Amino acid sequence: MATAVQIQKQPGRKRKSIIWLGDVDPEGRPMNPVIKALAYANEYRLVRYRKSEMKDKAVVATLIEAAAYSTSKVANERPLKRPDYYLYQTYTNLVDKVLREAVEAFDMERYVVESIAKPGNRNEIEDAAIRRLSRQQVLTSMDAKGRGLWNRHLLGFDTDELGAEEGQDADYIGMRLRRAVQQALRRLVTGVQ
Numbered sequence: 001m002a003t004a005v006q007i008q009k010q011p012g013r014k015r016k017s018i019i020w021l022g023d024v025d026p027e028g029r030p031m032n033p034v035i036k037a038l039a040y041a042n043e044y045r046l047v048r049y050r051k052s053e054m055k056d057k058a059v060v061a062t063l064i065e066a067a068a069y070s071t072s073k074v075a076n077e078r079p080l081k082r083p084d085y086y087l088y089q090t091y092t093n094l095v096d097k098v099l100r101e102a103v104e105a106f107d108m109e110r111y112v113v114e115s116i117a118k119p120g121n122r123n124e125i126e127d128a129a130i131r132r133l134s135r136q137q138v139l140t141s142m143d144a145k146g147r148g149l150w151n152r153h154l155l156g157f158d159t160d161e162l163g164a165e166e167g168q169d170a171d172y173i174g175m176r177l178r179r180a181v182q183q184a185l186r187r188l189v190t191g192v193q
Contacts, residue, residue: 018061019043025069032072038084039068046091053099063098067091141187146180153177 021036039046046064054060067090071083080086135154139147149162159170159177166173 017043018047018057019064019068020061021065021068025072029073029076031069032075035068035072035075035083035087038087039064039071042084042087046088049088049092050095050099054095059098063094064091067094137188138181138184141184142180143183146176146183149173149177150180 017040019039021031021039023031025031043064046067047060067087070090071080071087074080074086075083139150142150149166152162152165153159157165159173163170163173168176
């Protein structure tokens with residue numbers, strides 16, 4: 001497979017890389033060498049995506065690394081026809097998500113500031129903002145599986161429906177939801193991610 005994939009070379013002089021990819025991903029899975037090579041070879045191309053909006057190089061590097069690890073996981077499970085495209089698409093999806101969340105947070109801040117300025121709404125608006133921010137902190141501190149279950153649960157799916165989707169019974173889903181919250185609160189209290 002490595003010979004079938006064309007690795008695009010960066011034109012001109014060699015630049016210093018802003019990413020670092022280990023031989024294993026953060027979950028301990030082996031890093032696919034083809035994907036690792038593609039990530040380094042196409043780094044300059046990835047960095048250019050929405051460059052005017054993505055000013056923080058550390059965030060860009062983290063997103064490229066996350067895209068590479070995610071693509072590597074998929075490539076280790078099944079062959080990818082166009083791993084370079086898969087890597088690029090994964091990265092662009094992550095960037096879009098980060099920027100969308102930043103816009104939502106900015107809009108929320110402006111709304112809260114405007115609403116707090118109205119004397120009659122102060123406690124109600126502050127309470128709503130704290131609840132939303134607290135919920136977001138808890139969800140962010142959960143593992144991906146727990147966060148996915150909670151997001152669907154918050155959208156109105158009950159444990160029976162979630163269980164049917166996951167191939168589990170409702171009691172297991174309820175326990176999984178409770179454990180996800182406990183894990184998130186433990187991470188928030190101890191500061192350990």
